[in-house]
């Protein structure tokens with residue numbers, strides 16, 4: 438296996454891996470929409486990948502593309518510039534051989550050559566395989582996004598006019614009671 442810089446000749450082989458990017462996306466998300474959007478994201482990253490500012494790297498096994506990682510520089514909200522990995526994907530028939538790790542290390546090396554000191558990325562909470570890989574490589578989990586299906590929730594305390602009913606037994610002097618509009 439060798440890792441090298443992506444060229445536009447690799448585009449079809451890379452896009453053929455795009456469907457795997459839905460791995461670990463929450464079960465309540467529309468799988469068709471996830472697949473389509475992930476493909477668009479990868480296609481856009483590959484469009485930009487001929488630039489040194491946002492390259493991609495492919496892993497090649499027996500002359501065939503076995504995986505791809507797309508990288509760029511991104512500014513964290515604290516102002517620090519860091520490497521961002523947008524997409525990482527390995528052919529499912531070739532998983533567990535260190536290809537994913539090699540691609541992540543290549544992204545890290547690219548960042549180091551640019552003087553960047555941190556790499557960040559996002560992945561699905563249910564993407565156990567990817568999370569194991571990142572943990573094994575020393576990545577720490579930094580942010581957590583929460584979501585809940587609120588469509589079928591029990592009756593809300595907010596009435597039609599927007600007033601909030603106090604909880605049963607709530608004292609009159611409680612902050613909730615004083616925020617009532619009637």
Ligand SMILES: CC(C)(COP(=O)(O)OP(=O)(O)OC[C@H]1O[C@@H](n2cnc3c(N)ncnc32)[C@H](O)[C@@H]1OP(=O)(O)O)[C@@H](O)C(=O)NCCC(=O)NCCS
Pocket residue numbers: 457458459460461524525526527528531532533534535536537538539558559560561564565566567569570571573
């Ligand atoms: C995540 C992914 C890139 C990993 O690629 P890979 O080539 O299999 O990764 P590696 O072979 O380098 O494995 C590295 C680590 O992953 C973990 N791992 C590998 N196989 C695993 C398995 N079957 N179950 C759980 N963890 C596993 C281990 O921590 C492993 O380290 P170890 O083998 O030293 O114990 C690949 O599974 C993939 O493309 N998944 C679909 C797309 C995706 O989820 N991308 C990441 C989104 S950010």
